[in-house]
Amino acid sequence: MNVIVNRVAEFLKRFPPFSFLEKEELFLVAGQVEIHYLEKDRIFFHQGEPARPNFYVLKEGTVHLVETSPKGEEIREVCDEGDVFGVLALLGKRPYLLTAKIIENSLIYAIPVAIFEKILEKNSRVALFFAAGFAAGQVVVRQDLSQGQKARNELRSPSNDHSLLIFTDESSLKITEKVLTCSPEWSIQQAAGLMTEVQVSSIVVCDSNHFPLGIVTDKDLRTRVLAKNLDPSSPVQKIMTSPVITRKRREHFSNLYLTMIRNQLHHLVLTEDGTDQSEVKGLISDHDIFLSMGNSPAILIHALINAKEVSEMRGIRDRAEAMLKYYLENEVAMDFVASVMTEINDVIIKKAVKWSQLQLKIEFPDLPEIKFTFLSLGSEGREEQLLRTDLDNAIVFEDVPKELQEKAKSYFFRLGESVIEALLACGFESCPAKIMANNPDWVQPLSVWKSYFSQWIVTPTPEALLKSSIFFDFRAVTGNPSLAEELSQHIFQEIRKHKSFLGFLGQNALNTPPPLGFFKDFVVEKSGEHRDRFDIKARAMMPLTDLARLLILSHEVVGINNTFHRFEKLAELEPNYTDLFTQAGTAYEILMRMRALEGLQQGNSGRFLNPKSLGKLQRQLLKNTFSPIAELQQIVEIRFQLDYFRR
CATH class of the missing domain: 1.20.120 (Four Helix Bundle (Hemerythrin (Met), subunit A))
Structure with a gap:
């Protein structure tokens, strides 16, 4: 028996989160493992079936996690050696979201939730590993947390390094000390007005002792007031979520976050003694958690998507540089590294474009919607820009009627200026050759771009060939990709004519x-x-x-x-x-x-x-x-x- 336990432990310690366990913890888990041998074409568990009191690690073989819908079956995940699945059992008795199909004869380790929950309470690194996986929307938890995130086409690192998650210390966790509160008699309109004035997404409803009775969030205002046409003069206690889940202000970071994950909370109220019978002492949001959880791709990308200011994006991009250094020094595959950094850069560009569009709506209220695409060129166009070196980019917009041409050109030039300003503020360098979207030469309608490429192809002067080395590697980052596709087709048509x-x-x-x-x-x-x-x-x-x-x-x-x-x-x-x-x-x-x-x-x-x-x-x-x-x-x-x- 000890031989089997030793073999199980040796296997598990190769993979996170088991690689984070102390020796005693590892052997405790290994001793409780149930081993399942399943033949090809078997169903291990069905979508909608209640979660079992175990989660699973694939030892050998292949398991597909399949989603069934009216449209048919779709493979959501392919489990490989060392992958952890069936993890919803850790969050309580919930039905399985997917069906587990055995594709090849497989050996599966079943780990009891009961024994692992005790480890989660004591081992913060293990807790954070699972928490970050759940937060990234993963159904399979593995060493690379970008798997469940859009960090390019099925990003995968062949590295066996188990530390691809770089956690910051708990001192970086941002907790709101001055919590916005109101009494239960306040009207919904009063509460919403105060939230708007202070620019926060929640308000805690308290009694006269400042003990929490409930919480109201932006989502509550949308779903319980606007969607149901509720009178805004109604008391706020009518829409608050109650009773409110609370924890101690000084509780361990991992426990706070797992509480939020288990209860699907976006906000967690912190009180003096951890109950709703003591004073409110703080508030923590899922956004705050993401910002403090370190430098994994999924966390950084999520933080960027939720960033409210350019300065916040700059800080996140700085953290991405620390992640990059770690990846390079630990020989993580360059394909993976480049894909992660490209996705991070792309999210920054998309956010900058979105913010710029919102600002320009005020200045161009009557301009009809015009299709456009923001192109990255050169190394960023090739998905190879790891460092924040000089930028190469451009804007292509659809051809518009003559009466709109000047206004459209002015709008997209202003858009380009605003985007470049944001990118420079995020630490990227300006292009010495001024091949950027704040240069009017490179903010043009599709017909002009076609003429540019035609000219470079028909008359390949040294300058044209230099431009070709930059512009031929364009990639649509945001906007309407059909414009970039049409431009690509035009280029190949021209090359066929001028071989x-x-x-x-x-x-x-x-x-x-x-x-x-x-x-x-x-x-x-x-x-x-x-x-x-x-x-x-x-x-x-x-x-x-x-x-x-x-x-x-x-x-x-x-x-x-x-x-x-x-x-x-x-x-x-x-x-x-x-x-x-x-x-x-x-x-x-x-x-x-x-x-x-x-x-x-x-x-x-x-x-x-x-x-x-x-x-x-x-x-x-x-x-x-x-x-x-x-x-x-x-x-x-x-x-x-x-x-x-x-x-």
């Missing part, structure tokens, strides 16, 4: 030779402030970016902007060169990691490395990334007959 353009792009991709000199040393800058430094962007990353773009354009592949994803697709399209394209994609990921780490360490863009400061292994790793550049350049030279361009 020589690819030759010019190819020649441009060959302009930067492989970055090693005759004596196999790094080619460094010869003068200026970066003398004797290696330009990792211009000499290593840009050649790979340019080559990937050229080759993917030649295959007319739409919708893949990211450089290592482009190489991944090219490996699929050209099986004869699979190894080379795979090597090139890996090389690019290594270069991204090295540049970002340099930037974080030096507090700059990370573009210029000092080769002498690199260790022997780092130098060799960097040199290894150069080899695919020369091979790819040779292929491009032959494929696009670039000898012709030199005659």
Whole structure:
């Protein structure tokens, strides 16, 4: 028996939250585990079935969690080794939201809720792990909390590191000390008026001793007053939620949050002794919890979505930088890291656009709704901007009648100005070439954008080719994506008519030779402030970016902007060169990691490395990334007959 318990413990300790347990706790849990062997095509539990007194860890096999609706069945989650599911049992006796289908013969560990609840009370890290998973809307709790959040297409980190959640200490938890209160006799209108004046989303209803009787929130005003056409002169006690759930002001952070999770509370009232028979001493909201829970992707993204001011977004983006440093130093896969940082940047842009639109409604009240899309360009367009380096972006709006053209242009220019102002306030840098949405050249209707690209393709001057390297990597971040799609189709139509353009792009991709000199040393800058430094962007990353773009354009592949994803697709399209394209994609990921780490360490863009400061292994790793550049350049030279361009 001890042998089995040891094996169960050895398996569990590889995965969070069990990796956070003390040895005694781990063996206590392992000793209580029930082992289920289930054959393929069995149903483990059904949607709507009451939750059992266990939750589950998949040891071997595959389990699909399926949602059944009038439209049919939809796979919501695929459980892999170490994934924790059936966790709603931890929140009380609730029916299962999904059906668990056994896809392959599976071995499942069932862990009694009763024994684990005791651990939750004592081990704050375990409690926070589950709390954050529930808060992110997860039905499967796993090491990467961005799984349940929209942090790109099924974001997944192959890292086995169990500390991808970085929690802050409890001193950072923001608790509202001055709680807005009123007596039960107040009218609904009085209470709502005070909430509006103070700009808060809740008011606690108290008796004459300042003991809490109930709570009224914004949601109550919508659902219990407006939706039911209730007379606003009615007493506030008629709509308050009562009795009110309370906890002690000094109670442990994890217990406070689990109380909110279990009871589905957005606000928790804190009193002197933790009961409703003592004075109100504070209030905590789910938004406050999210802001204090640290630097996991799900938490940061949620905090950004709920941010009320630009300064708040700046602070959250600063925290994302700490998360980025942790990920890079712990060798988390670059694909995952880039996706997370892109999603964070995108949320900031979307919020900035939304706020700017609200402000401009006052100035442009009569302007009809006009379709537009905000484009990210360059590295952010390729989903590769890890650091807050210079911005490249633009606005495309639909063509409007002549009488609206000037007004529309003015509106979208003002929109671009406001968005860029917010992004700069969040710590991003201004583009030296002014390729930003606050430059009127890059705020244009669709027809003008089409003419821009046509001109660059038909007349590929050096300046046009430079613009192509930035603008051809556009990506719609917010607004109407159909405009970006139409622009993409236009570009491919033009390239089909002017195939020589690819030759010019190819020649441009060959302009930067492989970055090693005759004596196999790094080619460094010869003068200026970066003398004797290696330009990792211009000499290593840009050649790979340019080559990937050229080759993917030649295959007319739409919708893949990211450089290592482009190489991944090219490996699929050209099986004869699979190894080379795979090597090139890996090389690019290594270069991204090295540049970002340099930037974080030096507090700059990370573009210029000092080769002498690199260790022997780092130098060799960097040199290894150069080899695919020369091979790819040779292929491009032959494929696009670039000898012709030199005659």
